[in-house]
Amino acid sequence: MCMGKEIVSRERLLQALRDEVPEHRFRHTLGVMEAAVRLAERYGADPAKAEMAAILHDIAKYWPVERLRAAVQASAFPQDVLAYDAELWHGPVAAEVARTRFGVTDEDVLNAIRYHTTGRPGMSVLEKVVCLADYIEPGRQFPGVDEIRRLAEADLDAALAKALGGTIAYLISRGMRVYPLTLLAYNDLIGATAARDKEGGG
């Protein structure tokens, strides 16, 4: 694994993950791996990269919040994320773990891990695949997930726009603030979908 070069084996990564997260989160990660590989094959991303990003995407999810905060501060991630929900922070931190602890150097893999919690405008196919897989892995159950699963068979951008839009609407329904990068990602995906529909329509 790791882009053909066996820096860290799949098994060692999975073992490291087992030591960092509870069992239900480990099972969630196996589901994200499965969904990410399938989406990568469907939409032309590298399945091995999708699998590696999936294994590592939640590796920092159970760090104490102050450790996460310090790690975000030490990273190059936009620091404004620290003014928003701490649930967003484990993505950028996991990318740093992947890079420094496991020697991952592929920027696309790192970005797929880094932006899986927030999205961003101009996401690569790999980034979209990992972010969407996190929403639709077989263990996920939330209102609307089946519609997103259906969309994911046919239209990566539309499915991810629906998923991110659902997150934004959920946060608003709870009276919570929304990280602006997530809205920019949503707008970007809606724009891409609309432009393609227009092209398809003549």
Next chain:
Amino acid sequence: MCMGKEIVSRERLLQALRDEVPEHRFRHTLGVMEAAVRLAERYGADPAKAEMAAILHDIAKYWPVERLRAAVQASAFPQDVLAYDAELWHGPVAAEVARTRFGVTDEDVLNAIRYHTTGRPGMSVLEKVVCLADYIEPGRQFPGVDEIRRLAEADLDAALAKALGGTIAYLISRGMRVYPLTLLAYNDLIGATAARDKEGGG
């Protein structure tokens, strides 16, 4: 009217509005005037300024879209709004009409007109009052309006956050893009509400 100095009478403004908008929009504007004056009295903005901004807020709403586009382009308003729903454009254009045709110079009145369609972070009390009045004037009927009306009695920020949040959620439910300034306004109001709740709670 116009900040004590009778540049343009209330009656002349209302007559000008009558010539620019259909009857149902004129009636809507009378409702916004009533609500804006009441909110201004409740939250300490100048009722005369609230009334003037209310009279003029929709004066460009029925301009043809290309005329609106040209007027936004000629204004200092953030030009990225032109990449979003044309429904947003009549606010910034109405502010230019107020300034150039009716001699309104008060920046707070101009901003209340200018940002009534989008909101923005750091809105003044007058801006909030006019924006919220546009949502809750007596003629408005949409799901959730009564809850916003109730909130408006007690908490200007919470009511406007609920109104803008509802707009964002509605746009997302329709698969439409959301102007980022509106999300920033929503986040800002939620932050203000949360900070005050925290203060109140000790």
